[in-house]
Amino acid sequence: MKPTHKLLFVLCPMLVLGFIYYSSGKLRLHMWGQKARKCSSSIYKRPYAFISLYDKQGFLLQLDTKLPLELVYKYGNLSEGTCKPGYAAAKMTAIFPKFVKPAPMFLDRNFKRLAKVSNYFPPFGFKTQERIIDSILAATKNYGLGKELDGPGCRRCIIVGNGGILFNKSLGSRIDDYDVVVRLNEAPVAGFTKDVGTKTTMRITYPEGAIQKPENYEKDSLFVFSAFKSLDFKWLRQMVLKEKLRGIEGFWKSVAHYVPREPSDMRILNPYFIQEAAFQFIGLPFNDGLMGKGNIPTLGTVAITMALHNCDEVAVAGFGYDMNKPHAPLHYYETVKMSAIKESWTHNISKEKEFLRKLVKANVITDLTNGI
Missing domain, CATH: 1.20.5 (Single alpha-helices involved in coiled-coils or other helix-helix interfaces)
Known part of the structure; x- marks a missing residue:
């Protein structure tokens, strides 16, 4: 070659x-x-x-009011106004897959089995308070909403916030249409029924927020106690057992000396809702599981968290702090201004509002006053 x-x-x-x-x-x-x-x-x-399809808390990033395909068949053909069984939990799970519905509304005699709260001090649990809680529950004897509301029927709940945005909205009749009406702390009904309604199923409060004048309590509502510190349980035991109030030095303001309710009408809110709202939903600082600066959710958000687990449909009214209006009324029943909320060291209003907006945007909850 x-x-x-x-x-x-x-x-x-x-x-x-x-x-x-x-x-x-x-x-x-x-x-x-x-x-x-x-x-x-x-x-x-x-x-x-x-x-990632989810934010750092675990919520779906792309939120809208449309029903996921798996829920269209279940709820899409129901007529408007019909209560939708399991709707709030289903929508919540669709945008927050870590959500698990079973969580009892109130503590009962088996409360020590609640592992998620047994190892935390108040407000995120009941550690060191087991004996005093036992004595309180032995006296109250009832641990639910009552025969009518504890049944298998569909339950529509509304959390009535205390915001000034409620004033002059004439939502009273719409609020009263709900099966369960939840009110917070000392927010009055008398004199404001046109805007806030007349019905109260339960009033959730803590010692410093409780109504101090016995005559201002509604006659037929549950007194639901939410503890934020160990001293709060001692106060509740004295209220349940109708004892003379003692040891009030640890409260940050004056507290009620008497609650005009029979023990059978008093409940202890499951502290898991405070824990879940703070750390899982809002993303507040854990602070070793202790109450600290900016790591406590407002009672309104705690009540909404409770409702997501225990109600088929959830609505709110009177929620939303508009920090761009510092001179607007903070509450519908008094003249305290919006700017006062800035002085709170326990709450993180901006992060909390971010969480609530997710619920509204995804139609997990309905906001009657459009304040969120």
Whole structure:
């Protein structure tokens, strides 16, 4: 074989292989470029990057009011105004997959089995308070809402906040249409029924927030106690057993000396709702599981959390702090201004509002006053 033929014999395969390599490289670059362009929106930072569908708390990033496909069949054909069984929990699970519905509303005689709260001090649990809680529950003897509301029927609940946004909205009759009407602390009904309604199923409070004038209590409502510190349980035991109030030095303001309710009408709210709202839903600082600066949810958000676990449909009214209006009334029943909320060291209003907006945007809850 001539030398030139030998050279061509060697070069030709090399040229062919080089062409194939070059072509395949161009092909790879072209395909990579297509993928990169596909992922070039503001959400995507680089090709093939892991893109989470959920925020750091575990909530779906893309929220809307549409029913997920798996819920359309169950709820899509129900007529408007019909109570939708399990709706709030189903919608909550759709946007927050970690949500688990079973969580008793109130503590009962088996409360020590509640593992999620047994290892935390108040307000996130009941550690060190077991004996005093036992004595309180032995006296109250009832641990539910009552025969009518504890049945298997569909339950529509509304949490009535204390916000000034309620004033002059004439929502009283709509609020009274709900099966369960939850009110908070000392917010009055008398004199404001046009806006806040007349019905009260339960009033959730803590010692410093409880109504101090016995005549201002509604006749047929449950007194639901929410503890934020160990001293609160001592106060509750004295209220349940109708004892003379003693040891009030640890409260940050004056407290009620008497609650005009029979023990059978008094309940202890499950502290799990405070824990879940603070750390799972809002993302407040854990602070070693102790109450600290900016890590306590407002009682309104605690009540909403309770309702998500125990009601089929959940609505709110009187929620929302507009910090751009510092001179607007903070509450519907008094002249304290919005700016006063800035002085609170226990709450993080902006993070809490962010959480509540997720619930409204995804139609997990209905906001009658559009304040959230």
